[in-house]
Amino acid sequence: MRRKALLGIGALAVAGLLGGCAFGGGGTAATSTPDGPVTLTFQSLAYQDSTVAATQKIVDDWNADNPDIQIDLVQGSWDNVHDQLVTQFQGDTAPDIIHDESSDIMGFANQGYLADISPYLSDDVKNAVSDEVWETVTTSDGAIVAAPTLLQSYVVFANTDAFSAAGVTVPDGDSLTWDDLQADAKQLTSNGNFGVGWGLKQPTAAVMNTALGFGGTFFDVADDGSATIDVGEGELAVPEKIHAMVYDDASLDPVSLTQSGSDVLPGFLGGKYAMYIGGNYLAQQITESAPAGFNWTVLPPLAGSDGAAQAANPQTMSVSAQSKYPEQAAKFIDYFMNPENQAALAQGDWLIPASSDARDVVAEQTADVPVWARILKSGENLSGAPFQKATNYPQWKDQYATPGLQQYFSNSIGLDDLKKQLTDGWNSIGG
Amino acid sequence: MTSTAHAVSIPTTPKTEKQGKRGKRPKVGGIHRGGRDAWLLVLPALIPVVLFSVYPLAQGILLGFTDAKAGLNQAVTYNGLDNYTQLLGNELFWNSFRIGLIWAFGVTILQFFCALGLALLLNLDLKLRWLARTLALVPWAMPPVIIAIMWRLMLNPTYGPINGFLRSIGLPGDINWLGDFSTALPAVIVVGVWAGMPQTTVTLLAGLQNVSAELHEAAAIDGASTFRRFWHITLPALRPVIVAITTLDLIWNFNSFALVYVLTAGGPGGQTMLPMLFAYNEAFRYGNFGYAAAMGNVMVIIIAAFLFFYLRSQARSRLS
Amino acid sequence: MTTATLAGTRSRRITRPLQYVALLAYIIFLGFPLLFLLITAFKTPQELQSPTPAFLPQQFNVDNFTAAIEKANLFQAAGNSLFVAVLTTVIVTVISLPAAYALARFRTRLRGIATGWILLSQVFPFILIIIPLFLVLKQIGLINNLFGLVLVYTVWSLPFALWMLQGYVVGVPAELEEAGAMDGASRFRVLRTIVLPLLAPGLVATSLFTFISSWNEFFFALVLIQDPRLQTLPLTLARFVGAEGQVQLGQLAAASLLATIPSLVFFALIQRRLTSGLMSGAVKG
Incomplete structure (x- = not known):
């Protein structure tokens, strides 16, 4: 009898469980006007020593000048920023000011977690960034959910000594076609050394960004963030080229494809690879760890059939919709965006500022470093790409695109299978 | 989190129960x-x-029947069995389930044989026994995260000593063990075995020390070979301990998370995507909380069913 | 000498070397990774990146340790871990002691329920618990809070602590208590003066074990702690692995070594008790 009574009580309690608890994550905080100084949390993802220092300096300067709006800088990590933000938004513990990248945040924006900062940004900041790049951080209803800061492009680093040793001229000019890259790589491959090392452990971003050079746009995105996929020749041109270099020419090291960019770097510095493809941020690591007498340069931007276009996927600064002081937070972002600050950050990471004013400052400050001119130049070809606005892109990237590309690069599936996986995968997560 | 601990206590359970019945x-x-x-x-x-x-557990089970999702002010409604019909068609989940089973059985079985071998050796009067015994316990004290970091160093394609060794004996030494499709899961299983050796070894060793020495001597006098004595005396006596420890190992391995999260995070291409990692991603990367809880429910049911049949068959064969 | 033992000695002559070979293989399998971790921690980045690495470091260089402490914020993380582990241990010990006594001495239905729960809690995957737990903690403001973590660790170490401790209580002969009671001592006095001292070794073992499992825990911390300043050691180390940037194998190894030391020391303290005391004590009754 008693057991039955207990069971009954238990069942009732269980029935009441979910009712008592709204699941939907904290509501938008009522914005309030502060009586005294406010403290805002800013989570930065800067990780290279130089950029960490630059960020710290910006925050310190701001705090000294603005006693009423104090910024509390915390250090996050690119590695888990997405999971962390999902959890933080859900737990109502997100930082006020959020550093991320545009392809990652648009999903959060569609879920209502990011504040519209357009009313708070100054005209200077707005005018300095091209409409194309603003487009990557604007939702379908016109809200600007982030300020774009730094841009990355994929560049080819070259060991110039290896070129001269092999009697290959270092490419020059406005762009370098993928075919020329392939031909040079073949010539530079000899006795155990490879023409190219490319850390493609996470291949999707690289493929999505460079596909634009072949007109590969992958998605057609509707206003609500849903999208249809179309994988054709343009989309697959770069993977095909990589595959050919690995398996037909043996000029690209297959092991490097399974490693991260930093893992491959020692091979480039040690002479195993004559060329090294990766984000331009790797230049900072090359300058830091290159042995004395190591001569390197950046080759002209890689060009496909549609020119040297790559997708612009800027790093971003957003304000959480749960922040109590969005206006104050946006003010700091406006300050963060000024040309001097952006130029300092850009140089720390060897990335390209989204702001043209900041690019000018960088060009001026780095006039004596010729490689910088090439890096800034690669930024001219960056434009928006549809994948950034597709809400389910992060999930598709993890679950279908990355595994599919990895399998294709390890030669365990063919091009048709890859195409099918990419397409079916997108359709199975409901576009 | 207490998983590391139970191995010791469980085999003792039958004994203490018996004690109680004996009227203490x-x-x-x-x-x-x-x-x-x-x-x-x-x-x-x-x-x-x-x-x-x-x-929370009760709430979690119920959550598996809702459409709870990330999003500001999302309303939650019960959606009956929708999650489960969707799961049925989710190839990735079942693939992850398959990987989870290969991992759990692979680790448990290898771990059992390795640990049994070690326990038998430790039960002998060998020199250096103290060293093996100490080393066998160390993984127990190490956080899984650190075990994973250590093995990432070991398996590193350029710097790792495993490839270094292969190179030194003239074999191809540039395998990216954790990054290659064919080697990632086996490599992760080896790490799993290493990490779980202590509990299993200690438990089996304790069981061995309880095997009656008189029986052994009697059998030896009758001329039974070492192997026959092991098969007919040691093994039957160890049986309850073996059942207990393999059952627990299997559950822990199936539910394990930290080790593989740090080793590969499920990669390359989902080759090591254990069900726990998969469900974690579903909840905390893609924000589908209800769906993730439904995955948890399915995992529980399948583990429970397996345990039921395994333990029942063991109980039966013991009776017969 | 009987034929049987004669055969025994002869076969022993063959099997002994084999046994040593096997033992050596185990020692290498179990010990080499640890040795390698130790060696890596002392190597310079140049040595680590050299295409022809030497096995031993050229010199004992502790830069990796200082760099790891500074870069990974190891001290802060260690402080957080220590706080959580110590507080959890204290709470668990205090509340499990009376409960363990009750479970061991009064064989009511509670005992069955407790055993059932302990086993059940192993079967359920944490993913099923963490989502609602996250919500419960959010409602009481303990998300992203070390006290929240303490609460969770307490609850999830409790079943095992309870079970382990009640094993020790069983090991204390009830006759002692009865004798004490007959001498007219109060129940509480009996417990304090007779039972508690006998339980001391068990309490130490249980609490150290709770400490180690809290110190090592990863999954709950991963979900419940988001502020980098509140991260526990396993979280910090896991981030350190993922951190892009320079190949920092040496620092990673150094940080790992440092983070293992406390649980290794504690483990060494209870190791004997765990393996011999608890095992033989509880198994043999």
Whole structure:
């Protein structure tokens, strides 16, 4: 009898469980006007020593000048920023000011977690960034959910000594076609050394960004963030080229494809690879760890059939919709965006500022470093790409695109299978 | 989190129970008065357990029947079996399930044989036994995260000593063990075996030390070979311990998370995507909380069913 | 000498070397990774990146340790871990002691329920618990809070601590208590003066074990702690692995070594008790 009574009580309690608890994550905080100084949390993802220092300096300067709006800088990590933000938004513990990248945040924006900062940004900041790049951080209803800061492009680093040793001229000019890259790589491959090392452990971003050079746009995105996929020749041109270099020419090291960019770097510095493809941020690591007498340069931007276009996927600064002081937070972002600050950050990471004013400052400050001119130049070809606005892109990237590309690069599936996986995968997560 | 601990306690369970039945029951107080006192004493422990594990667990099970999702002010509704019909068609989930089973059985079986071998050796009077014994215990004290970091160093394609060794004997030494499709899962399983050796070894060793020495001697005098003695005396005596430890190993391995999260995070291409990692991603990367809870429910049911059949078959064969 | 033992000695002559070979293989399998971790921690980045690495470091260089402490914020993380582990241990010990006594001495239905729960809590995957737990903690403001973590660790170490401790209580002969009671001592006095001292070794073992499992725990911390300043050691180390940037194998190894030391020391303290005391004590009754 008693057991039955207990069971009954238990069942009732269980029935009441979910009712008592709204699941939907904290509501938008009522914005309030502060009586005294406010403290805002800013989570930065800067990780290279130089950029960490630059960020710290910006925050310190701001705090000294603005006693009423104090910024509390915390250090996050690119590695888990997405999971962390999902959890933080859900737990109502997100930082006020959020550093991320545009392809990652648009999903959060569609879920209502990011504040519209357009009313708070100054005209200077707005005018300095091209409409194309603003487009990557604007939702379908016109809200600007982030300020774009730094841009990355994929560049080819070259060991110039290896070129001269092999009697290959270092490419020059406005762009370098993928075919020329392939031909040079073949010539530079000899006795155990490879023409190219490319850390493609996470291949999707690289493929999505460079596909634009072949007109590969992958998605057609509707206003609500849903999208249809179309994988054709343009989309697959770069993977095909990589595959050919690995398996037909043996000029690209297959092991490097399974490693991260930093893992491959020692091979480039040690002479195993004559060329090294990766984000331009790797230049900072090359300058830091290159042995004395190591001569390197950046080759002209890689060009496909549609020119040297790559997708612009800027790093971003957003304000959480749960922040109590969005206006104050946006003010700091406006300050963060000024040309001097952006130029300092850009140089720390060897990335390209989204702001043209900041690019000018960088060009001026780095006039004596010729490689910088090439890096800034690669930024001219960056434009928006549809994948950034597709809400389910992060999930598709993890679950279908990355595994599919990895399998294709390890030669365990063919091009048709890859195409099918990419397409079916997108359709199975409901576009 | 306490998983590391149970191996020791469980095999002792049958014994202590037996003790109770044997009538060591204390006469202090008497049963009825004791009942109320017992509740009072247990209460401080009971309340937090009910509030922070029984209640969330019940809620978690229910959550598996809702469409809870990330998003500001999302309404949650019960959607019956929708999650489960969707799961049925989710190839990735079942693939992850398959990987989870290969991992759990692979690790448990290898771990069992390795640990049995080691336990038999430790039970002998060998020199260097102290060293092996100490080393066999160390993984127990190490956080799984650190075990994973250590093995990432070991398996590093350029710097790792495993490739270094292969190169030195003239084999191809540039395999990216954790990054290659064909080697990632086997490599992760080896790490799993390493990490779980202590519990299994210690438990089996304790079981071995309980095997009656007289029986062994009698059999030896009768001329039974070492192998026959092992097969006919040691193994049957060890049986309850073996069943207990393999069952627990299997559950822990199936539910394990930290080790593989740090080793590969499920990669390359989902080759090591254990069900726990998969469900974690579903909840905390893609924000589909209800769906993730549904995955948890399916995992529980399948593990429970497996345990039921395994333990029943063991109980039966013991009776017959 | 009987034929049987003669055969025994002869076969022993063959099997002994084999046994040593096997033992050596185990020692290498179990010990080499640890040795390698130790060696890596002392190597300079140049040595680590050299295409032809030497096995031993050229010199004992502790830069990795200082760099790891500074870069990974190891001290802060260690402080957080220590706080959580110590507080959890204290709470668990205090509340499990009376409960363990009750479970061991009064064989009521509670005992069955407790055993059932302990086993059940192993079967359920944490993913099922963490989502609602996250919500419960959010409602009481303990998300992203070390006290929240303490609460969770307490609840999830409790079943095992309870079970382990009640094993020790069983090991204390009830006759002692009865004798004490007959001498007219109060119940509480009996417990304090007779039972508690006998339980001391068990309490130490249980609490150290709770400490180690809290110190090592990863999954709950991963979900419940988001502020980098509140991260526990396993979280910090896991981030350190993922951190892009320079190949920092040496620092990673150094940080790992430092983070293992406390649990290794504690483990060494209870190791004997765990393996011999608890095992033989509880198994043999």
